[in-house]
Amino acid sequence: MILENGGVCSPKGFKAAGAATGIKAGNSGLDMALIVSDVMCSAAAVYTQNKVCGAPITVTRRNIADGRAQAVICNSGNANTCAPGGIELAEKVCEMTGDALNLKAEDIVVASTGVIGQKLNIEPFEKGIPMLADMLSAENGQKAAQAIMTTDTVPKSIAVEFQISGVTCTIGAIAKGSGMINPNMATMLSFITTDTAITSEMLQKALSEDIKTSYNQICVDGDTSTNDTVAVLANGLAGNPVIDGEGEDFDAFCEALNQVTVHIARCLARDGEGATKLIECNVEGAPDDRTAQIISKSVIASDLLKAAVFGADANWGRVLCAIGYAQGDFSADNIDVSMSSRAGSVLVCAGSRHNLYSEEEASRILSEEEIVIDVNMNQGSGKATAWGCDLTYDYVRINGDYRS
Amino acid sequence: MILENGGVCSPKGFKAAGAATGIKAGNSGLDMALIVSDVMCSAAAVYTQNKVCGAPITVTRRNIADGRAQAVICNSGNANTCAPGGIELAEKVCEMTGDALNLKAEDIVVASTGVIGQKLNIEPFEKGIPMLADMLSAENGQKAAQAIMTTDTVPKSIAVEFQISGVTCTIGAIAKGSGMINPNMATMLSFITTDTAITSEMLQKALSEDIKTSYNQICVDGDTSTNDTVAVLANGLAGNPVIDGEGEDFDAFCEALNQVTVHIARCLARDGEGATKLIECNVEGAPDDRTAQIISKSVIASDLLKAAVFGADANWGRVLCAIGYAQGDFSADNIDVSMSSRAGSVLVCAGSRHNLYSEEEASRILSEEEIVIDVNMNQGSGKATAWGCDLTYDYVRINGDYRS
Numbered sequence: 059m060i061l062e063n064g065g066v067c068s069p070k071g072f073k074a075a076g077a078a079t080g081i082k083a084g085n086s087g088l089d090m091a092l093i094v095s096d097v098m099c100s101a102a103a104v105y106t107q108n109k110v111c112g113a114p115i116t117v118t119r120r121n122i123a124d125g126r127a128q129a130v131i132c133n134s135g136n137a138n139t140c141a142p143g144g145i146e147l148a149e150k151v152c153e154m155t156g157d158a159l160n161l162k163a164e165d166i167v168v169a170s171t172g173v174i175g176q177k178l179n180i181e182p183f184e185k186g187i188p189m190l191a192d193m194l195s196a197e198n199g200q201k202a203a204q205a206i207m208t209t210d211t212v213p214k215s216i217a218v219e220f221q222i223s224g225v226t227c228t229i230g231a232i233a234k235g236s237g238m239i240n241p242n243m244a245t246m247l248s249f250i251t252t253d254t255a256i257t258s259e260m261l262q263k264a265l266s267e268d269i270k271t272s273y274n275q276i277c278v279d280g281d282t283s284t285n286d287t288v289a290v291l292a293n294g295l296a297g298n299p300v301i302d303g304e305g306e307d308f309d310a311f312c313e314a315l316n317q318v319t320v321h322i323a324r325c326l327a328r329d330g331e332g333a334t335k336l337i338e339c340n341v342e343g344a345p346d347d348r349t350a351q352i353i354s355k356s357v358i359a360s361d362l363l364k365a366a367v368f369g370a371d372a373n374w375g376r377v378l379c380a381i382g383y384a385q386g387d388f389s390a391d392n393i394d395v396s397m398s399s400r401a402g403s404v405l406v407c408a409g410s411r412h413n414l415y416s417e418e419e420a421s422r423i424l425s426e427e428e429i430v431i432d433v434n435m436n437q438g439s440g441k442a443t444a445w446g447c448d449l450t451y452d453y454v455r456i457n458g459d460y461r462s
Numbered sequence: 463m464i465l466e467n468g469g470v471c472s473p474k475g476f477k478a479a480g481a482a483t484g485i486k487a488g489n490s491g492l493d494m495a496l497i498v499s500d501v502m503c504s505a506a507a508v509y510t511q512n513k514v515c516g517a518p519i520t521v522t523r524r525n526i527a528d529g530r531a532q533a534v535i536c537n538s539g540n541a542n543t544c545a546p547g548g549i550e551l552a553e554k555v556c557e558m559t560g561d562a563l564n565l566k567a568e569d570i571v572v573a574s575t576g577v578i579g580q581k582l583n584i585e586p587f588e589k590g591i592p593m594l595a596d597m598l599s600a601e602n603g604q605k606a607a608q609a610i611m612t613t614d615t616v617p618k619s620i621a622v623e624f625q626i627s628g629v630t631c632t633i634g635a636i637a638k639g640s641g642m643i644n645p646n647m648a649t650m651l652s653f654i655t656t657d658t659a660i661t662s663e664m665l666q667k668a669l670s671e672d673i674k675t676s677y678n679q680i681c682v683d684g685d686t687s688t689n690d691t692v693a694v695l696a697n698g699l700a701g702n703p704v705i706d707g708e709g710e711d712f713d714a715f716c717e718a719l720n721q722v723t724v725h726i727a728r729c730l731a732r733d734g735e736g737a738t739k740l741i742e743c744n745v746e747g748a749p750d751d752r753t754a755q756i757i758s759k760s761v762i763a764s765d766l767l768k769a770a771v772f773g774a775d776a777n778w779g780r781v782l783c784a785i786g787y788a789q790g791d792f793s794a795d796n797i798d799v800s801m802s803s804r805a806g807s808v809l810v811c812a813g814s815r816h817n818l819y820s821e822e823e824a825s826r827i828l829s830e831e832e833i834v835i836d837v838n839m840n841q842g843s844g845k846a847t848a849w850g851c852d853l854t855y856d857y858v859r860i861n862g863d864y865r866s
Contacts, residue, residue, distance in 0.1 A: 109794040110786030110814070140782055140814055174779030175816045361765070362861055369862030375578025378544055382514030390513040410514070410544055412579040449862075451855050457766055458773030458853075 060317075061228070064217025065199030068230040069253035070295040071096040075193035076205030079186035081135035081172070088205035090182065091232075092190040093130040093249055094159060099291035101127035101167070102262035104269055106286035112137055113144030114168045115287060117152060121164050125258025127291055130167040130249050131155045131187070132206050134234065137285050138170040138178040151183050158191040167289050169247050171208055171234060203232040206247055209456065210234050214325040220314040222307045225298035227254040231318045235326040248273065248288045248322055254311055255294035256301040264312050265290055272319035273326075275355055275444040290315075327358075327445035328428075332452030336445065337367055339431045344440035349386040351442040356384035357431060358446030367429055368448035372397055372420035374406040377431060394434040399426035464725075465632070468621025469603030472634040473657035474699040475500040479597035480609030483590035485576070486539035492609035494586065495636075496594040497534040497653055498563060503695040505531035505571070506666035508673055510690035516541055517548030518572045519691060521556060525568050529662025531695055534571040534653050535559045535591070536610050538638065541689050542574040542582040555587050562595040571693050573651050575612055575638060607636040610651055613860065614638050618729040624718040626711045629702035631658040635722045639730040652677065652692045652726055658715055659698035660705040668716050669694055676723035677730075679759055679848040694719075731762075731849035732832075736856030740849065741771055743835045748844035753790040755846040760788035761835060762850030771833055772852035776801055776824035778810040781835060798838040803830035 067074050072095050076088040101122045105115050121127065131151055138144045152166040170178065193201075203213035217230035233248035256264075265288065273288060294300065301307045328336040339357040344350035357363060360380040366373040374395050382390050395407040401423045404415045423429075471478050476499050480492040505526040509519050525531065535555055542548045556570040574582065597605075607617035621634035637652035660668075669692065677692060698704065705711045732740040743761040748754035761767060764784040770777040778799050786794050799811040805827045808819045827833075 108783060108786035109788075109792070110782045137779075140779065140811070140816070142815055174782065175811070177816075361857075365858050365861030368858065371862070375541075375544060378514045378578065379512060382512035384513075388513070407544070407579070411546055412544065412581075449858055451858050453765075454769050454772065454853055454855050454858060457769030458775070 059219045061217040061219055064230055065203060065215035066093050066230045066232050066249060066251045067196045067199035068217030069228040069251050071253060071293050072230070072251045073194040073196050074198045074202035075190040075195065076198065076201030077186050077189050077193065079182035081133055081182045088201065089133055089135045090186040090190060091132045091202040091205035092155070092194065093202055093251065094194055095128050095251070095291055095293040097293050097295065098126055098128050098165070099293045100125055100256055100258040100261045101289065101291050102258060102265045103167070103287060103289040104265055110140065112139040112170060112285035113141070114138055114148045114170045115285065116145055117148040118167050118169065118287065118289070121152065121166060126165060127167050128161050128165045129155060129159055130169065130289060130291070132169040132247065133182070134171050134206050134208050136170060136172040136176055136178040137174050139285060140175045141177050144178065147178055147180060150180060154183055154187050158187050169285070169287050171206065171247050171285055199230065199232065206232065206234040208234060209331065210329055212329055214322055216318055216321045218314050218317050220310060222254060222298040222310050225296055227296040227298055228252060229254070229314050229318050231322055233322045233326060247285070250288070250290040250318065252290065252292045253294065253296035254292050254301065255296065255298050256292045256311060260301050260303065260308060261290055261292050264308070264315055268312065268315050268319055270351065271442065272316060272323045275323065275351060275442065324445050327447050330447035331456045332450040333447030334427070334450055335367055335448045336428045337364070337431065337447060338429070338443060338445050339433065340441070340443050341433045341435065342441040343435040343437055345388050345438040346440040347442055349388055350440040351444070352386050353381050353384045353433065353435070354442045354444035356380045357433065358444045361449055364446065364449035367424060368450050370421045370424035372404070372406050372417065372424060377433065378407065378410065381433065388435060389437055392436045394436065396432040397423060398430040398432065399423045399428055401426050463623045465621040465623055468634055469607060469619035470497050470634045470636050470653060470655040471600045471603035472621030473632040473655050475657060475697050476634070476655045477598040477600050478602045478606035479594040479599065480602065480605030481590050481593050481597065483586035485537050485586045492605065493539045494537045494590040494594060495606040495609035496559070496598065497606055497655065498598055499532050499655070499695055499697040501697050501699065502530055502532050502569070503697045504529055504660055504662040504665045505693065505695050506662055506669045507571070507691060507693040508669055514544065516543040516574060516689035517545070518542055518552045518574045519689065520549055521552040522571050522573065522691065522693070525556065525570060530569060531571050532565050532569045533559060533563055534573065534693060534695070536573040536651065537586070538575050538610050538612050540574060540576040540580055540582040541578050543689060544579045545581050548582065551582055551584060554584060558587055558591050562591050573689070573691050575610065575651055575689055603634065603636070610636065610638040612638060613735065614733055616733055618726055618733070620722055620725045622718050622721050624714060626658060626702040626705070626714050629700055631700040631702055632656060633658070633718050633722050635726055637726045637730060651689070654692070654694040654722065656694065656696045657698065657700035658696050658705065659700065659702050660696045660715060664705050664707065664712060665694055665696050668712065668719055672716065672719050672723055674755065675846065676720060676727045679727065679755060679846065728849050731851050734851035735860045736854040737851030738831070738854055739771055739852045740832045741768070741835065741851060742833070742847060742849050743837065744845070744847050745837045745839065746845040747839040747841055749792050749842040750844040751846055753792055754844040755848070756790050757785050757788045757837065757839070758846045758848035760784045761837065762848045765853055768850065768853035771828060772854050774825045774828035776808070776810050776821065776828060781837065782811065782814065785837065792839060793841055796840045798840065800836040801827060802834040802836065803827045803832055805830050
């Protein structure tokens with residue numbers, strides 16, 4: 059069940075805060091977030107695979123190597139990446155956060171997002187961390203969601219409630235992504251909290267499996283960020299029997315986690331830079347799920363298809379083209395493609411050939427804000443979904459602007 | 463030596479023609495080209511790796527399996543891809559071309575470019591092929607270059623003269639790419655002629671090696687076309703000792719071929735849809751050449767970097783980001799990046815860290831039409847170059863328009 063106005067403070071025992079510390083130059087907006095659990099958590103995270111990797115990732119990776127963490131500190135406005143003294147600064151931030159919360163520095167998750175290559179100063183943290191510690195409240199989940207935004211146009215937040223062995227558990231999450239105050243690529247961050255009792259091993263397993271069908275299936279511009287981080291803290295306060303292996307309880311947790319992450323993934327894609335439309339591509343009939351994932355992502359990542367959707371043009375040749383250059387062992391000889399929205403649905407391609415349809419109707423369907431492209435590969439039972447957005451003049455404007 | 467106004471008719475014994483046959487609806491422009499050698503040629507070709515593959519490619523692949531061909535027939539305006547009866551039509555076109563020229567159908571290279579998924583009719587060929595056969599002339603190389611254009615804004619053509627064992631040989635080429643009258647992805651075609659005497663095996667070897675550093679190193683939007691074809695015809699009329707193995711003569715041929723293909727590759731990138739600037743990325747100091755190729759292509763393919771160049775913004779963080787997500791085994795810890803144009807040069811990043819430079823000077827440099835990004839990976843002797851273009855409002859406009 060999705061909770062109204064849910065977020066990282068919806069699970070039991072989590073508090074949060076957001077503050078304006080001046081990192082975002084010339085901008086009085088919130089730029090620092092703190093999320094804290096009342097008790098120690100199992101922790102798991104996944105990171106960017108970019109070889110140029112933000113300093114905070116190096117420190118967070120080390121801090122949660124033991125599967126434990128209790129708080130998240132995150133700033134926006136500067137990615138602390140390719141910047142002098144970045145690792146020392148991230149370590150110092152953990153120390154200061156630990157001091158303010160009476161926690162060990164090694165139990166802090168640290169993250170940064172914003173422009174690459176500029177020095178991040180310690181002063182905003184000296185000012186901000188005590189301020190955040192004072193403001194911590196279970197009412198402040200949305201503040202934290204706002205404080206990690208860059209050029210996001212809306213904060214992204216969700217919480218779901220579910221049952222494990224008859225016990226009510228909750229997962230909450232916030233994320234930022236697909237926009238930048240100072241254009242850069244430190245794009246995607248997501249922090250997930252839960253009161254579910256689960257070991258860090260099973261938490262990592264759940265997360266690593268989950269991202270294959272959620273965060274890894276979105277694309278705005280094909281540029282993999284240097285700072286992408288998804289971290290989960292599970293504090294166990296729901297009181298369910300600890301999940302320490304596979305089985306019904308683990309499955310229930312994974313299902314709820316996927317509900318949260320898919321929701322966030324869709325929000326990120328919909329709020330892609332300059333986007334006017336969300337594009338969802340469902341692939342079925344592929345040889346296997348992995349191939350379906352690759353195909354669906356190839357479709358929503360195609361600049362040509364993205365521009366066609368912007369123009370409400372049912373140019374299905376671009377869908378077939380993007381399928382055709384996807385990596386994998388599959389046949390492209392018998393593909394069906396439909397395009398849908400709440401305005402209707404039209405089969406544009408059957409058996410990899412043109413299917414007679416009305417261009418006017420297709421254009422009307424593609425003029426809606428949420429476009430679904432259904433692909434049937436007609437050769438197996440593999441399926442997957444990916445999410446993207448249209449390519450617009452505003453994407454060029456946002457990213458062609460001077461950093462200023 | 464580059465020949466003035468050179469093209470596919472610059473080598474001895476080649477004639478060409480271009481005609482308007484009505485395939486491009488509502489457009490009286492040239493849309494069919496014919497290139498013919500006086501004598502049988504060694505032939506070699508490379509094709510798209512897209513699994514959705516144009517019908518003409520299937521037929522051409524079969525026709526030059528024996529390493530021989532004598533003519534090229536090519537239409538623009540319709541890709542003959544995912545269209546009913548496409549292979550039969552391409553076969554029929556070869557037959558008709560053979561009849562008109564007194565050649566066998568199996569010695570014809572056939573190619574098409576334009577919108578995907580629409581039936582291509584035989585009537586324009588019935589009208590066009592005899593017309594083209596009548597117009598064949600060694601003066602018509604530019605006409606052929608024009609007739610294969612779609613939304614290209616300029617025809618692409620070149621010829622170079624070089625020596626093999628003291629004999630003057632010539633290679634000429636035309637290409638189309640990066641634009642579409644009816645937006646689609648049948649993007650890149652290039653036809654190369656030469657009077658060099660060379661076996662088809664060595665010709666294929668030269669071409670397959672060549673494209674790794676020329677055509678495969680350009681990117682406009684990351685969408686691999688369904689109809690990409692590069693074909694070479696070598697008729698031997700220069701009279702050089704036949705090249706039938708490796709050695710000095712083969713090297714001389716490869717060098718001249720690379721001069722031709724790199725020139726064409728740069729022209730294609732510069733004329734990318736909506737482009738206002740050519741971007742060249744030179745990578746040196748990589749572990750090996752292959753890694754350097756991957757890195758340089760990753761840089762020029764980044765939408766974020768392309769948009770930054772459009773905005774004359776020296777956002778080098780995007781260069782490092784694109785290097786970082788390139789596949790391969792390399793370190794990203796000590797990278798130098800310079801940006802240059804005829805207005806000057808500026809070192810923007812040293813040792814993967816910000817190097818102090820004037821943003822005003824960088825912006826002035828990036829306001830020119832030809833931008834060079836030099837990357838030193840500082841870890842080996844591998845080097846490579848790739849070419850792309852900026853991402854502009856016009857790219858979105860061109861590809862967001864209705865097909866009409």
